[in-house]
Structures are given as structure tokens and as C-alpha cells.
Amino acid sequence: KAGVTQTPRYLIKTRGQQVTLSCSPISGHRSVSWYQQTPGQGLQFLFEYFSETQRNKGNFPGRFSGRQFSNSRSEMNVSTLELGDSALYLCASSADGWTEKLFFGSGTQLSVL
Amino acid sequence: SQKIEQNSEALNIQEGKTATLTCNYTNYSPAYLQWYRQDPGRGPVFLLLIRENEKEKRKERLKVTFDTTLKQSLFHITASQPADSATYLCALVRSGNTGKLIFGQGTTLQVKP
Numbered sequence: 131k132a133g134v135t136q137t138p139r140y141l142i143k144t145r146g147q148q149v150t151l152s153c154s155p156i157s158g159h160r161s162v163s164w165y166q167q168t169p170g171q172g173l174q175f176l177f178e179y180f181s182e183t184q185r186n187k188g189n190f191p192g193r194f195s196g197r198q199f200s201n202s203r204s205e206m207n208v209s210t211l212e213l214g215d216s217a218l219y220l221c222a223s224s225a226d227g228w229t230e231k232l233f234f235g236s237g238t239q240l241s242v243l
Numbered sequence: 244s245q246k247i248e249q250n251s252e253a254l255n256i257q258e259g260k261t262a263t264l265t266c267n268y269t270n271y272s273p274a275y276l277q278w279y280r281q282d283p284g285r286g287p288v289f290l291l292l293i294r295e296n297e298k299e300k301r302k303e304r305l306k307v308t309f310d311t312t313l314k315q316s317l318f319h320i321t322a323s324q325p326a327d328s329a330t331y332l333c334a335l336v337r338s339g340n341t342g343k344l345i346f347g348q349g350t351t352l353q354v355k356p
Contacts, residue, residue, distance in 0.1 A: 134286070163343070163344075165344075165346075172332075172346055172347070172348040172349065173287070173332065173334075173344075173346035174346075175343050175344060175345065178343060186343045188343070220286050220287075222286070230275075230292060231277075231289045231292065232277075232287075232289060232344065233289070234279075234286030234287050234288070235286050236284070236285050236286050237285075237286055
């Protein structure tokens with residue numbers, strides 16, 4: 131079974147631009163969640179989608195948004211990028227959405243210049 | 244305020260010894276607590292889950308304890324090996340708020356041969 135796939139692996143953007151990150155969960159998994167990881171703040175929860183509905187949301191500004199498609203694939207969008215958005219963005223999937231066991235992808239390393 | 248704290252200093256031990264990592268939390272009522280391993284440039288990998296009504300869980304050389312009175316979880320790796328060197332993250336899920344993991348900052352373990 132293929133693991134969680136995130137694309138792209140690396141991304142360089144400039145301030146003010148927007149970016150879209152993609153996540154393909156493990157086949158059969160219906161829950162996808164997104165986390166931001168930085169050296170200073172560690173792993174912080176962004177949002178979680180289950181069956182195309184956002185079920186949980188973290189404390190991030192509205193510039194951060196996401197969606198989930200009918201095939202469970204998910205995208206995350208960040209608009210009007212700021213330098214502080216530079217981070218590793220991790221996607222995780224789980225079978226039933228109750229976070230009993232999350233499977234993480236390798237992440238997208240975003241650098242904002 | 245709500246906090247999850249792990250030792251920020253790296254833990255250095257000799258091969259064959261038992262590594263013990265600590266996770267303390269305040270102002271949470273966790274439904275369960277999880278431990279993950281993260282290697283550089285990779286996403287976290289699930290290791291163990293322990294529920295609020297469980298005192299101890301084991302898996303091969305790994306053992307987790309959970310003391311809801313002390314608000315603390317201990318993670319033990321017995322007969323440690325250099326391959327165990329990584330960052331270990333604890334994460335909790337609050338009662339009634341499944342779908343969202345709250346992570347500690349992680350403790351880096353270095354096992355020397």
C-alpha cells in the first residue's frame with residue numbers, strides 16, 4: 131500500500147505570492163489533516179478534513195485554507211505569503227478520522243523569500 | 244495556559260542502555276496520548292498510543308506509561324541502539340476533540356555505539 135504522498139517536496143516563493151500544496155492520502159483513508167512544523171513552534175495543527183468537510187481548525191489566519199476532494203485527496207492553500215510562513219508542511223491521513231493513528235507524508239518544505 | 248512540554252535538551256545515552264523520555268502537560272484532559280518518531284527530513288511515524296484509563300503499554304523494546312494524576316507520560320526504549328537515534332514527539336488528543344493532535348516540541352535522542 132502506498133503511503134501518504136505530498137507534492138511538491140520543496141518550494142520557494144516570494145512574499146505576497148500564494149501557494150498550493152497537495153496531499154494524496156493512503157488508499158481508503160477518509161481523513162486528512164495538515165500540520166505546520168517550524169523549529170520554534172514545533173508541529174502545529176492547521177485543519178482536518180473528513181469526507182470533504184472541514185471538521186477541525188487550528189489557530190491560523192484565514193490566509194491558510196484547504197479543501198478535500200471526493201477521492202480524499204487534499205490541497206492546502208496559503209495566500210499572501212509572509213516570511214514567517216516558511217516551514218515544513220505535513221499532511222497526515224487516518225482511516226476513520228479519530229486520530230488513533232496518523233500516517234504522515236514527508237512534507238513540503240516551503241521557503242518564503 | 245495549555246502546554247505540552249518535552250525535554251528540549253538532547254538526550255545522549257550509550258548503546259544498550261534504557262532511554263527515558265518525558266512528556267508533561269498542563270490544563271488538558273486528554274482522551275489519549277501518542278508517541279511518534281521523526282527522522283530529519285521525514286514526517287513523524289506513529290509508535291504507540293495510550294488511553295487515559297491505561298497505565299502502561301508495551302511494544303517490543305518500547306514502553307509508555309501514562310499518569311493522569313501527575314499529568315505525565317514516560318517513553319522508554321530498552322536495549323537502545325544507534326538506529327534509535329531520532330526526535331521523539333508526544334502528542335495528545337483532548338477529550339471530545341478528536342481529529343486534532345496537539346504536539347510537544349520533541350526530544351532528540353542520540354544513542355552512541
